[in-house]
Amino acid sequence: METERAGRLEGLSEKIFLDRYAWKNANSNETSVGDVVLVLTKDDPKFPSKEVGEVLAREGNKVRIKLRSGDTIDSSIEKLTLTIEKTPEEMWDRLAKAVSSVEDGADKRKLWQERFRYILEDWKLVPGGRIAAGAGASEELTLFNCYVIPSPEDSRGGIMNTLTEMTEIMARGGGVGINLSSLRPRRAIVAGVNGSSSGAVSWGGLFSYTTGLIEQGGSRRGALMLMMNDWHPDVLDFITVKQTMGQVTNANLSVCVSNDFMRAVKEDLDWDLVFPDTKDPSYDEQWDGDLEKWRRAGKKVMLYKTVPAREVWHSIMESAWKSAEPGVVFMEYYNEMSNSWYFNPIISTNPCGEQGLPAWGVCNLSAVNLSKFYDAAKQDVDWDQLGKVTRWSVRFLDNVIDATPYHFEENERNQKKERRIGLGTMGLAELMIKLEIRYGSPESLMFLDKLYGFMAREAYLASTEIAAEKGSFPAFEADKYVQSGFMKNLISAYPEIGDAVTKRGMRNVTVITQAPTGSTGTMVGTSTGIEPYFAFEYYRQSRLGFDKQYVPVAQEWKDANPGEELPEYYVTSMSLSAEDHIRVQAAIQRWVDSSISKTANCPNDFTVEDTKKLYELAFELGCKGVTIYRDGSRDVQVLSTKKDEADQSALEKAVTDTIEETTQADSAETASGQQQLINGETDTVTAAGNLNAALPQSLEPQVFDKEYKRRPQVLSGATYKMNTPFGMAYITINDINESPGEIFLNVGKAGSDVSAMAEALGRVCSLFLRYGDHGNKVMLLIKHLKGIGGTGAIGFGVNRVESIADAVAKALEMHIENKEPEVVYEQAASVKAVVPQRSTAAELPVVPQAAAYGSKPYSTAGSSSTDLCPSCGSASLINIEGCKTCSVCGFSKCS
Template identity: 75%
Template sequence: MSTVKRKQQLEGLSEKIFLDRYAWKDADTNNAKVGDVVLVLTKDDPKFPTKEVGEIVERSGRTVTVKTRSGELVKSDVEKLTLNIEKTPEEMWDRLAGAMASVEKTPELQREWTDKFRSILDDWKLVPGGRIAAGAGASDELTLFNCYVIPSPKDSRGGIMETLSEMTEIMARGGGVGINLSSLRPRRAVVKGVNGSSSGAVSWGGLFSYTTGLIEQGGSRRGALMLMINDWHPDVADFITVKQTMGQVTNANLSVCVSNAFMKAVKEDLDWDLVFPDTTEPDYNEVWDGDLDKWKAAGRKVNHYRTVKAREIWHTIIESAWKSAEPGVVFMEYYNQMSNSWYFNPIICTNPCGEQGLPGWGVCNLSAINLSKFYDEEKHDVAWDDLATTTRYSVRFLDNVIDKTPYHFPENEANQKKERRVGLGTMGLAELMIKLNIRYGSPDSLEFLDKLYGFMAREAYLASAGIAAEKGSFQAFDAEKYLLSGFMKNMTEVYPEVGEAISNQGMRNVTVITQAPTGSTGTMVGTSTGIEPYFAFKYFRQSRLGFDEQFVPIAEDYLEAHPGEELPDYFVTSMDLSAKDHIRVQAAIQRWVDSSISKTANCPNDFTVEETKELYELAFDLGCKGVTIYRDGSRDTQVLQTEKKEDKKDTPLKETAEPAAEAAAEAPAAPAVNVAPSAPAPAAQAAGGVVDKQYKKRPQVLRGATYKINTPFGMAYITINDLNGTPAEIFLNVGKAGSDVFAMAEALGRVCSLFLRYGDHGEKVELLIKHLKGIGGSGAIGFGANRVESIADAVAKALETHVQQSAHEDHAPAPIAATLALEDFESALNAELKAGGVAPAAPDAEADHGHGGHGHSHSSATSRDLCPSCGSASLINIEGCKTCGNCGYSRCG
């Protein structure tokens, strides 16, 4: 047992995170007894639960009473408690030190390294990755690796299902997954075996995303997924824009793998060919794995699909990133040129947060040095000697993880033993720089970062070479080829002693350094996360533990010590920096990172598409391996924010997918993690109840009018009912019951009604018309003022008509039947019955009631559904089959 002085005390959210995620759990909550410190569920919501720390003060049978830290008494069933074996960080540090030292060869070495590991764990100098902290020494079943990349799926139904099974198994055990979809044939490509055509790589990505949303890790953490596609794939444009369709691929981060040749084509405005291997090649099914260069080098045939301007694809990427922070970009060819595994194991994808590029069956093995603990106050400098020791010990700590973790896939074990990849990173950088009075992003800071991260890289590589001399190099090590990687050329030019050590002693690990987001562990420790500046010095954080207000201690301490003063300019937050400052910092650190970096370039709301383009190209020019921006306000919901919304209990922020690499709840896309603050959009304010919560209860009877409007999907019957003379609800009846159009129309009506009946905003109807009017789909119907672009556009037109008619009436609204032509009475009656809570009989919209009151033929009013192949509103029933008049798709039954 270590003799290190016990001094660590956690409070507030830090204590909650520790007990919830990293402390050793007692699986049998029936062991709970009076006096135990537990996490108790205070809000039992499947998506937004709230937990509090407290002490059990009474137990009767299975019911316990917990007194929370705030003094509240909460009654709970023991099943809803989180009961821990470990109550303090010191107990966890003892466990981790012993577990990691246990793989050393002799009892003497085990004792030596238990003490050494315990010394760097003390006071959070080394903060292990989440899986290591939770599993090492606590379970022989839990993986100690945060994330995985699995090989690109084989281009067959069986291959896709096999990848799905592998992904599910990894996620169920707590790991995030990265998948490159480029091995899957493009949409409409021929599938000979079934005499049909493929639905495309993006549609299968949707399957992986959907499954990810179903998986809960540890009972509350959703799975984490990264999907990538290469720039030559014919489906690349669909991939870039897929999230612009509501509900598509909602549980994955997206990134495009970009080559040097593509970037050259962008800069010189050249053509770009979209291609895919010829699937009729005899050995296609056995050989094709998504590596196009290898396929071409073997002399196999490639089919040309189409030629586009490279700038068109690039602009689509930029515009989409500007709109919603996705997709990110990974400069994959450059990544492989820099990679130490270039000669035997190509990088094909990254983990969900983007900081770790990996080959197929590669894993993330992560921990972070807390730089805030290495400030020498007496010298006003970095405590360089202590940092060197901690760095060297930390490399051995992570190398031992490789031998300690259980492997659930033999392919993972074989690959990791072949390359022994580790990822030592940092947290607390921003706090250290504030202590040193260095402004993050300034020219001085870039010089400091080069010195700091170069120093750590040198120490880490010398440590790995030293371990290789003792225990042997990774299996695929070849000194001559290893030293030819782009990264090692830079390393040995600045630090020739590293090259000499590797040549003489070998190298234990193919890579050593990774800069992960460390969102949860950094928050637990109470310092800045990853390499990011502070998000803000006071903010609110929504997570699966609840909604918590956070203060940055270093800023709070300064203001207490200097009453009446403002924070100096070296107290800089994420949004204080220019986007280019973010990229310059990333590039300065990337020079000394052999893997990659999870980093976001935060931009103001008025940041333009053209500025986004300049930023992405600057990242490439400066040698970054990937880039993602977050434009303030470009997403409706955020995990971190600077203002507390009054109704958080009623409308909590949506928590984004939370990768196992610790904190991807803050990751908009790879390689990004920290999300900037934003004010809600006006529509979101009104519709979501962010501004007011007064919901007008519906009376038993409402009256209004039903409008009959032809749309591209068939005849729509739009009922608008009034409350106190103002539209209060909308019902839509379009298409056959059971069709996608019918379901979407009903959903649109419900959302509009919800919007109209919240609060007292007097311009709601005008706002709704403004946002719905002119929305276009795959077709339109009518001409001039009667032209209808979509169902949403039809609702806007009906609302406009309704408001105009109401403005000229000086009496109460007439009964619904009196406002309509006789031929529409059946539909009107059904709508009134529905409004009164009685289920109506569905009208036959396809038949148009046998009338031509609007001058349209029977065929023009035919209800159409959405085609799952081309997406147009062209799917109609013909002789018992659904057939698309646009692309020819057909489905019977």
């Protein structure tokens, strides 16, 4: 992709512009010769393809089009997107006129139309997607990207009402955030129907399913965030719900964490899972999901369960480690920092997490393109120009509040009460490369503090100036407003802001938000949001087709320095440590009154313990939320690069999904696919690599015989006795040439499902260990088996066993390290006992089941004779009255 700095768009940039943001002509039948159109060249529901071209001829419903590539194709009118606007200049004119139209008087409208046109010119300010698509083009389209709607009323009618509100917003292009904590927990009594509730998580599944229908019915995906507070009795089910296929597939998930919970984790305290007394006479009228408000009213709260706080925290960390969800939002801290703390509490975030909002709150977003503010002569930021664009951009967004149509009175009432805006940035990584500052370095943290502090000062002073002219937001109370955590920090750094707020007032309750800007950033050809570049050369698969992408700032350097490696300040997201990501996020968060969409990328060998340390570091540094992505933790991941140890499932998907597009692009350079929800759009991006080289090669029989290590008649090794969630496991590891080459597993009763799967695991591990040069094969096997979780876990600390596979990994570690860990027995008094030095039959002591950390109440004695239940997955299928029946969920093979 190439993007000329004058604003002209080419390649993918032009396609994104015409498809998403240019003013559309609703009647494609008006197409005529000479029109520039977007034509559907591949009508595939999953991987369609569109190209830009010019109409050469038309005969009835048929058209002949010359594509930008030079090819000529025949198509039909139905496959064309006809736009009124062909260039960004036309869009800038439309936006400047529409957003300035709410100014009082012709002179002011003319003045601000000129100023808004100036900041839009050359993409200095890039409006949020909904503003770009809707302002001045339609009185039906919302100019707000995302919404938070009130937590559902805890009744069937209330839930259906929330579903309707969500659907109406998504149908108009908005994403939605919902906090499910108002819904009673699973199995709670519902007196009106003499039954019990299916629980908050199941209703979340309904919202998720409906979001998927909206995605299928339109060209833009519905975007949904589901959240739950840490005190809710269903929180553990919520954390792990995505581990059950099909339950929640079209929503992002986050847990709202309190300061008390984090203290309980740090001090290893118990944590109460509670819910209001649903029998309270005023429950239906007063309960809205705010537990503290309920308690302040003197209402009764029911204790459902007490669990170790670290058990809940471990569950969150393990799930995030496995699949990047759920995220964590430090919601109590968020509200302490929030400028609306005294009148409008934050209850949820939008789908991408950058905007915490009250009930009926909205995202009103645009981004300053920092790459445009590099002063090459001074090798510095053009501070004067940046300050001017920042100040005028605040007024631009404030005007959007009055220019947008409102489809819900509640949205209009709330937004005009607080006038919340979110000015963000894109192009940060590109600017830092031009300044030769390495992203994530100590030098960069100092630079970011200066840059974003400067922008916060300019933005807040601009809001006070508008307040002096037009009035403060109606809920403004100066003495309370300046007491928020954010304002205290801002005023301590810039006292003049405190004076200005006191004298002039404040036009907007919040001013700054750091959104991901995925589609708009890609359109204008710069780095998205505050993220570093993922790669400097990659492929992008979306509903517009398959496109090879080059990062201009890197390509320009390569062209000027052929054959040389990029300098060290050209960093990518995976070349940074996870801690670097978090420290950058924290440095910027100091100057952001809302929040930040940011992902901490982690290597594949990042552990669950590493994840815990990272999240706790984020809390200590003042981040409002955390999301990580561990490379390879999903079969279809956000971004991927070619590794020495390629993930086979991702490779197979890449081959399946991209082979046709690769052929069309006349290129065979692709790697594993990935998906990312960006501004409500699902995109697939594939990093550049060599597909042919990555394809599995067929093995000749003689090669296999040569590399396969035959089993000698006699082998020596050791047997390890380890307690697992499915009973006692006897794991025998035999050595070939002083390295593990054979594994036998004895778990469960002979003939049971558990025994069969254990035997299969042992055979596959043995085959893996005995084929080829050993090298790091043992460590590779340990890495892939360690931490695999099942329906329960048993043991503490280093002795915690997640599954049979996890037990094999731990036994292998002990075997190659030739040592035993120190073990804590859980008895009436804690007694430490050191296991004797390993012998031929080393044995790990059994941790009593009742004390098992995070385990389910399986009986050790019984689990060895049970099979896996196909319904709930627990090892509890036993023979009762001639039929195999689950003792946990009641499933019966005879019914």
